[in-house]
Amino acid sequence: MLAQSEFTTTHHLLSLGVFAAVVIAMVVAGRANDRVTRRIGAAIGFGVWLLSAVFYTLPANLEPDKSLPIQACDLLVLLAPLTLLRPSRLLHAAVYFGGFGLTTQGFVTPTSDIGGPDNTKFWIFWLLHGMIVATAIYIVVVDRFKPTLTDLRNAVLFWGCYALAMIALNYGTHLGGLNEGQGWYYGYLGPSLPDAVAGSILRHLGEWPMRPVLMMMLALTIFALLYLPWPVIAWVQRRVQTMLAKVSADQKSP
Numbered sequence: 001m002l003a004q005s006e007f008t009t010t011h012h013l014l015s016l017g018v019f020a021a022v023v024i025a026m027v028v029a030g031r032a033n034d035r036v037t038r039r040i041g042a043a044i045g046f047g048v049w050l051l052s053a054v055f056y057t058l059p060a061n062l063e064p065d066k067s068l069p070i071q072a073c074d075l076l077v078l079l080a081p082l083t084l085l086r087p088s089r090l091l092h093a094a095v096y097f098g099g100f101g102l103t104t105q106g107f108v109t110p111t112s113d114i115g116g117p118d119n120t121k122f123w124i125f126w127l128l129h130g131m132i133v134a135t136a137i138y139i140v141v142v143d144r145f146k147p148t149l150t151d152l153r154n155a156v157l158f159w160g161c162y163a164l165a166m167i168a169l170n171y172g173t174h175l176g177g178l179n180e181g182q183g184w185y186y187g188y189l190g191p192s193l194p195d196a197v198a199g200s201i202l203r204h205l206g207e208w209p210m211r212p213v214l215m216m217m218l219a220l221t222i223f224a225l226l227y228l229p230w231p232v233i234a235w236v237q238r239r240v241q242t243m244l245a246k247v248s249a250d251q252k253s254p
Contacts, residue, residue: 011116011117011122012110015126016107019107019126019130019133019134022130022134023133023134023137023138026041026134026137026138027137027138027141027142030138030141030142031142034142038084038085039084039085041080041081041084041131041134041135041138042081042082042084042085043081044081044127044131045077045078045080045081045084045131045135046078046081048077048124048127048128048131049069049074049077049078049081049128051124051127052069052074052077052124052128053069053074055120055124056068056069056124057069064178064179064184065173065178065179065182065183065184065185065194066184066185066186066194068186070166070186071186071187072098072102072103072159072162072187073102073103073106073128073129073132074128075098075162076094076095076098076099076102076103076132077128077131077132079091079094079095079098080095080099080131080132080135080136081131081135083095083135083139084135084138087139087143089150089151089154090154090158092139092143092145092147092151093147093151093152093154093155093158094154094155094158094159095132095135095136095139096136096139096140096145096147096151096155096226097147097151097152097155097156097159097223097226098132098155098158098159099132099133099135099136100133100136100226101219101222101223101226102159102219103129103132103133103136104133105200105201106125106129107129107133110125113195113196146230146234147226147227147230148230149227151227152223152224152227155223156220156223159219159223160216162187163187163189163212163215163216163219166186166187166189166190167187167189167190167212169184169186170183170184170185170186170187170189170190170191171183171190171191173190174190174191174192188202188215189212189215190208191208191209192208202215205218
Protein backbone atom coordinates (compact mmCIF):
# COMPACT_ATOMS: atom_id res chain seq x y z
CA MET A 1 0.00 0.00 0.00
CA LEU A 2 2.95 2.33 0.52
CA ALA A 3 3.55 4.95 -2.15
CA GLN A 4 6.74 4.03 -3.96
CA SER A 5 8.74 7.22 -4.02
CA GLU A 6 11.99 8.75 -2.85
CA PHE A 7 10.03 10.30 0.00
CA THR A 8 8.85 6.92 1.21
CA THR A 9 12.33 5.42 1.28
CA THR A 10 14.42 8.34 2.58
CA HIS A 11 12.63 11.46 3.85
CA HIS A 12 9.83 9.31 5.22
CA LEU A 13 12.12 7.16 7.36
CA LEU A 14 14.16 10.13 8.53
CA SER A 15 10.99 11.97 9.51
CA LEU A 16 9.78 8.98 11.53
CA GLY A 17 13.15 8.80 13.28
CA VAL A 18 13.07 12.48 14.22
CA PHE A 19 9.48 12.12 15.39
CA ALA A 20 10.40 9.21 17.69
CA ALA A 21 13.25 11.24 19.21
CA VAL A 22 10.97 14.24 19.80
CA VAL A 23 8.30 12.09 21.47
CA ILE A 24 10.85 10.53 23.82
CA ALA A 25 12.18 13.98 24.71
CA MET A 26 8.63 15.27 25.30
CA VAL A 27 7.74 12.38 27.61
CA VAL A 28 10.99 12.70 29.57
CA ALA A 29 10.44 16.45 29.92
CA GLY A 30 6.85 15.83 31.00
CA ARG A 31 7.97 13.46 33.73
CA ALA A 32 10.46 16.08 34.95
CA ASN A 33 8.25 19.18 34.66
CA ASP A 34 4.73 18.41 33.51
CA ARG A 35 3.37 21.94 33.83
CA VAL A 36 6.03 23.62 31.66
CA THR A 37 6.00 20.81 29.10
CA ARG A 38 2.24 21.13 28.69
CA ARG A 39 2.46 24.87 28.12
CA ILE A 40 5.26 24.52 25.57
CA GLY A 41 3.44 21.68 23.81
CA ALA A 42 0.18 23.64 23.72
CA ALA A 43 1.93 26.72 22.30
CA ILE A 44 3.50 24.57 19.58
CA GLY A 45 0.15 22.93 18.81
CA PHE A 46 -1.72 26.20 18.43
CA GLY A 47 1.18 27.58 16.38
CA VAL A 48 1.11 24.59 14.01
CA TRP A 49 -2.64 24.97 13.52
CA LEU A 50 -2.27 28.67 12.77
CA LEU A 51 0.64 28.07 10.39
CA SER A 52 -1.33 25.42 8.49
CA ALA A 53 -4.56 27.45 8.38
CA VAL A 54 -2.81 30.59 7.12
CA PHE A 55 -0.58 28.82 4.61
CA TYR A 56 -3.33 26.81 2.94
CA THR A 57 -5.76 29.72 2.77
CA LEU A 58 -3.29 32.13 1.15
CA PRO A 59 -4.57 33.08 -2.33
CA ALA A 60 -1.67 31.24 -3.98
CA ASN A 61 -2.44 27.99 -2.10
CA LEU A 62 -6.20 28.13 -1.57
CA GLU A 63 -8.10 25.19 -3.02
CA PRO A 64 -11.62 25.28 -1.54
CA ASP A 65 -12.10 21.56 -2.13
CA LYS A 66 -9.36 20.63 0.38
CA SER A 67 -7.60 23.71 1.84
CA LEU A 68 -10.07 24.85 4.51
CA PRO A 69 -8.95 23.91 8.07
CA ILE A 70 -11.72 21.37 8.64
CA GLN A 71 -9.89 18.12 7.94
CA ALA A 72 -9.84 15.64 10.83
CA CYS A 73 -6.19 16.45 11.51
CA ASP A 74 -6.93 20.19 11.55
CA LEU A 75 -9.49 19.53 14.26
CA LEU A 76 -7.17 17.20 16.16
CA VAL A 77 -4.27 19.66 16.16
CA LEU A 78 -6.60 22.08 17.97
CA LEU A 79 -7.84 19.45 20.41
CA ALA A 80 -4.29 18.30 21.22
CA PRO A 81 -3.11 21.55 22.88
CA LEU A 82 -6.50 21.95 24.54
CA THR A 83 -6.17 18.57 26.20
CA LEU A 84 -2.67 19.52 27.37
CA LEU A 85 -3.93 22.74 28.94
CA ARG A 86 -7.37 21.58 30.14
CA PRO A 87 -7.37 17.78 30.41
CA SER A 88 -10.80 16.13 30.37
CA ARG A 89 -12.12 12.66 29.62
CA LEU A 90 -13.84 13.83 26.42
CA LEU A 91 -10.73 15.56 25.07
CA HIS A 92 -8.53 12.63 26.06
CA ALA A 93 -10.88 10.21 24.29
CA ALA A 94 -11.09 12.33 21.13
CA VAL A 95 -7.30 12.74 20.93
CA TYR A 96 -6.46 9.16 21.92
CA PHE A 97 -8.77 7.43 19.48
CA GLY A 98 -8.47 10.09 16.77
CA GLY A 99 -4.70 10.42 17.11
CA PHE A 100 -3.87 6.72 17.07
CA GLY A 101 -6.84 5.59 15.00
CA LEU A 102 -6.94 8.24 12.28
CA THR A 103 -3.74 10.32 12.18
CA THR A 104 -1.29 7.41 12.14
CA GLN A 105 -2.52 6.57 8.62
CA GLY A 106 -0.62 9.68 7.52
CA PHE A 107 2.58 8.26 9.00
CA VAL A 108 2.24 5.05 6.99
CA THR A 109 1.07 6.56 3.69
CA PRO A 110 1.75 10.32 3.64
CA THR A 111 0.11 12.27 0.83
CA SER A 112 2.27 12.48 -2.26
CA ASP A 113 1.99 16.26 -2.71
CA ILE A 114 4.02 17.35 0.33
CA GLY A 115 7.41 16.97 -1.35
CA GLY A 116 10.64 17.06 0.64
CA PRO A 117 12.30 19.32 3.24
CA ASP A 118 12.55 22.16 0.70
CA ASN A 119 8.74 22.35 0.59
CA THR A 120 6.68 24.18 3.24
CA LYS A 121 3.97 21.51 2.92
CA PHE A 122 6.48 18.91 4.11
CA TRP A 123 7.09 20.72 7.39
CA ILE A 124 3.43 21.51 7.98
CA PHE A 125 2.46 17.89 7.34
CA TRP A 126 4.94 16.43 9.82
CA LEU A 127 4.52 19.14 12.44
CA LEU A 128 0.74 18.74 12.34
CA HIS A 129 0.63 14.94 12.38
CA GLY A 130 3.54 14.72 14.79
CA MET A 131 1.91 17.07 17.31
CA ILE A 132 -1.28 15.02 17.34
CA VAL A 133 0.31 11.61 17.85
CA ALA A 134 2.88 12.98 20.32
CA THR A 135 0.01 14.33 22.43
CA ALA A 136 -1.82 11.00 22.25
CA ILE A 137 1.32 9.26 23.51
CA TYR A 138 1.82 11.92 26.19
CA ILE A 139 -1.64 11.51 27.70
CA VAL A 140 -1.14 7.73 27.87
CA VAL A 141 2.37 7.80 29.36
CA VAL A 142 2.28 10.96 31.52
CA ASP A 143 -1.46 11.36 32.26
CA ARG A 144 -1.87 7.56 32.48
CA PHE A 145 -5.07 7.76 30.47
CA LYS A 146 -6.79 4.37 30.26
CA PRO A 147 -9.83 4.44 27.99
CA THR A 148 -13.07 2.98 29.28
CA LEU A 149 -16.16 1.85 27.38
CA THR A 150 -17.62 5.31 28.01
CA ASP A 151 -14.55 6.91 26.42
CA LEU A 152 -14.90 4.58 23.42
CA ARG A 153 -18.57 5.50 23.07
CA ASN A 154 -17.82 9.22 23.29
CA ALA A 155 -15.05 8.95 20.69
CA VAL A 156 -17.33 7.03 18.31
CA LEU A 157 -20.07 9.64 18.72
CA PHE A 158 -17.64 12.55 18.33
CA TRP A 159 -15.92 11.27 15.21
CA GLY A 160 -19.13 9.79 13.84
CA CYS A 161 -20.75 13.24 13.94
CA TYR A 162 -17.68 14.69 12.22
CA ALA A 163 -17.83 12.04 9.48
CA LEU A 164 -21.54 12.61 8.83
CA ALA A 165 -20.99 16.38 8.64
CA MET A 166 -18.17 15.96 6.12
CA ILE A 167 -20.19 13.48 4.03
CA ALA A 168 -23.04 15.98 3.85
CA LEU A 169 -20.69 18.86 2.97
CA ASN A 170 -18.79 16.91 0.32
CA TYR A 171 -21.88 15.45 -1.27
CA GLY A 172 -23.61 18.83 -1.24
CA THR A 173 -20.73 20.37 -3.18
CA HIS A 174 -20.87 17.42 -5.58
CA LEU A 175 -24.54 18.06 -6.25
CA GLY A 176 -23.77 21.75 -6.63
CA GLY A 177 -21.27 21.02 -9.37
CA LEU A 178 -18.29 22.39 -7.44
CA ASN A 179 -14.75 21.18 -8.19
CA GLU A 180 -15.76 20.18 -11.72
CA GLY A 181 -18.66 18.16 -10.34
CA GLN A 182 -16.44 15.95 -8.16
CA GLY A 183 -17.30 17.73 -4.93
CA TRP A 184 -14.94 18.44 -2.06
CA TYR A 185 -12.59 16.01 -0.30
CA TYR A 186 -12.84 16.84 3.42
CA GLY A 187 -12.22 13.83 5.62
CA TYR A 188 -11.71 11.94 2.33
CA LEU A 189 -15.42 11.17 2.63
CA GLY A 190 -16.59 12.72 -0.63
CA PRO A 191 -17.72 11.11 -3.88
CA SER A 192 -14.14 11.31 -5.19
CA LEU A 193 -10.59 11.27 -3.81
CA PRO A 194 -7.69 13.64 -4.53
CA ASP A 195 -4.72 12.33 -6.52
CA ALA A 196 -2.45 12.98 -3.51
CA VAL A 197 -3.76 9.87 -1.72
CA ALA A 198 -3.01 7.51 -4.59
CA GLY A 199 -0.80 5.36 -2.31
CA SER A 200 -3.31 5.24 0.54
CA ILE A 201 -5.51 2.37 1.66
CA LEU A 202 -8.46 4.62 0.78
CA ARG A 203 -7.97 3.72 -2.88
CA HIS A 204 -8.78 0.11 -2.01
CA LEU A 205 -12.12 0.73 -0.33
CA GLY A 206 -14.23 0.96 -3.46
CA GLU A 207 -16.38 3.72 -4.86
CA TRP A 208 -18.98 6.07 -3.45
CA PRO A 209 -21.24 5.55 -1.55
CA MET A 210 -19.75 2.35 -0.09
CA ARG A 211 -16.31 3.88 0.50
CA PRO A 212 -17.47 6.22 3.33
CA VAL A 213 -19.41 3.35 4.91
CA LEU A 214 -16.35 1.09 4.81
CA MET A 215 -14.16 3.91 6.12
CA MET A 216 -16.43 4.38 9.14
CA MET A 217 -16.58 0.63 9.75
CA LEU A 218 -12.79 0.45 9.54
CA ALA A 219 -12.44 3.37 11.94
CA LEU A 220 -14.87 1.72 14.37
CA THR A 221 -12.85 -1.50 14.23
CA ILE A 222 -9.60 0.37 14.87
CA PHE A 223 -11.18 2.25 17.79
CA ALA A 224 -12.31 -1.07 19.29
CA LEU A 225 -8.80 -2.51 18.91
CA LEU A 226 -7.37 0.58 20.61
CA TYR A 227 -9.70 -0.01 23.55
CA LEU A 228 -9.35 -3.79 23.96
CA PRO A 229 -5.80 -3.96 25.43
CA TRP A 230 -6.83 -1.89 28.47
CA PRO A 231 -9.49 -4.23 29.96
CA VAL A 232 -7.15 -7.14 29.24
CA ILE A 233 -4.30 -5.41 31.08
CA ALA A 234 -6.64 -4.57 33.97
CA TRP A 235 -7.80 -8.21 34.16
CA VAL A 236 -4.20 -9.48 34.21
CA GLN A 237 -3.29 -6.99 36.93
CA ARG A 238 -6.23 -8.12 39.06
CA ARG A 239 -5.25 -11.75 38.62
CA VAL A 240 -1.65 -11.03 39.59
CA GLN A 241 -2.73 -9.04 42.64
CA THR A 242 -5.08 -11.84 43.70
CA MET A 243 -2.30 -14.41 43.33
CA LEU A 244 0.17 -12.26 45.26
CA ALA A 245 -2.37 -11.67 48.02
CA LYS A 246 -3.03 -15.42 48.22
CA VAL A 247 0.71 -16.20 48.41
CA SER A 248 1.16 -13.55 51.11
CA ALA A 249 -1.76 -14.95 53.10
CA ASP A 250 -0.38 -18.49 52.82
CA GLN A 251 3.02 -17.36 54.07
CA LYS A 252 1.46 -15.65 57.11
CA SER A 253 -0.75 -18.59 58.03
CA PRO A 254 0.69 -20.98 60.68
